[in-house]
Amino acid sequence: MTEVSSTTDGAATAASAAAPSGRYKTLAWLGLALSALGGVAYFAVIGGLLMRANAVPFAVVTGIGLLLTTIAIFQRPGKLTILTAVPSYLMGLGFILSVFVLMKLPGPQQGLAVGQAPPPLTLPNQHGQSISLADYRGKGPVLLVFYRGHW
Amino acid sequence: MAVAADKVADAKKVHDQNDLPFDILSDPDADVIELYGLLFREPFRKLNIALPANVLIDSSGTVVWMRVSDAVQDRVDPAELERVIRETLGS
Numbered sequence: 001m002t003e004v005s006s007t008t009d010g011a012a013t014a015a016s017a018a019a020p021s022g023r024y025k026t027l028a029w030l031g032l033a034l035s036a037l038g039g040v041a042y043f044a045v046i047g048g049l050l051m052r053a054n055a056v057p058f059a060v061v062t063g064i065g066l067l068l069t070t071i072a073i074f075q076r077p078g079k080l081t082i083l084t085a086v087p088s089y090l091m092g093l094g095f096i097l098s099v100f101v102l103m104k105l106p107g108p109q110q111g112l113a114v115g116q117a118p119p120p121l122t123l124p125n126q127h128g129q130s131i132s133l134a135d136y137r138g139k140g141p142v143l144l145v146f147y148r149g150h151w
Numbered sequence: 152m153a154v155a156a157d158k159v160a161d162a163k164k165v166h167d168q169n170d171l172p173f174d175i176l177s178d179p180d181a182d183v184i185e186l187y188g189l190l191f192r193e194p195f196r197k198l199n200i201a202l203p204a205n206v207l208i209d210s211s212g213t214v215v216w217m218r219v220s221d222a223v224q225d226r227v228d229p230a231e232l233e234r235v236i237r238e239t240l241g242s
Contacts, residue, residue: 112187112219117212119186123154123176126163131152131174137212143236145153146189146204 028072028081032088034065039095055099066092118144152176154184154201189219207235 042058069088073081111119121133121144136142154176162175181199184190189202207216216235 112189112206112214112217114214114217116214118206118208118214119183121154121176121183121187123178123183125152125174125176126166131176133208133212136208136210138210140210141215141236142152142208143232144204144206144208146184146187146201146206147153148200148203 024072024076025080027068027075028084031065031067031069031072032084035062035069035088035092035095036065038062038065039091042095042099059096059099062092062095154178205232 038058038061042055065088069085073085118133122130125131133142152174162177166175178184181190184201189204191200191202202219204219205217206214209215
């Protein structure tokens with residue numbers, strides 16, 4: 001390898017200026033793969049519930065992907081690095097934006113506070129019977145456990 | 152009582168599979184969940200999801216303790232819950 005570069009230096013430089021060298025090619029593809037992987041894996045693994053907290057490891061993978069893509073395109077701007085950069089940024093930034101910016105969590109619970117009565121609650125139970133919070137007044141304490149559902 | 156935005160049939164399945172001593176209430180349109188300020192609308196599959204929350208109400212109908220989280224893995228520690236129940240209800 002070293003022999004080639006010392007004798008054909010001019011040609012080698014000209015060639016690498018025209019097209020991304022092997023290392024940056026790998027970086028470009030790897031960047032795209034990780035960017036895409038972060039988002040795709042998140043949706044595939046997490047399934048129904050998208051909550052910001054469990055998106056973090058996937059966002060890290062995506063972040064690394066975006067970083068690699070950026071390095072590749074800055075070090076060796078060329079057809080390949082640009083071609084891989086576009087989908088990489090689209091998927092990577094799209095994923096990060098959608099999870100961390102667009103998804104709005106509900107605001108503070110105004111109706112629900114310690115020291116005041118909770119909002120009225122009347123819902124069917126697993127047998128279809130209508131159950132009300134009011135039914136329990138005077139009868140005993142109630143613990144409401146809200147959970148995600150969709151199991 | 153447990154509340155989720157599932158249908159009654161799903162609630163029955165969860166209840167029977169786990170042999171639970173308490174009721175599972177269904178709020179498929181998430182109206183009550185929304186009233187409680189616990190509604191999270193998942194945008195990609197248009198799901199209504201209740202934020203994990205625990206609300207302890209005494210027999211006079213007042214909230215004496217509550218805990219709301221924004222991560223589904225965040226489950227309240229049963230020991231802490233027991234302590235809270237004992238302290239606030241004094242039983």
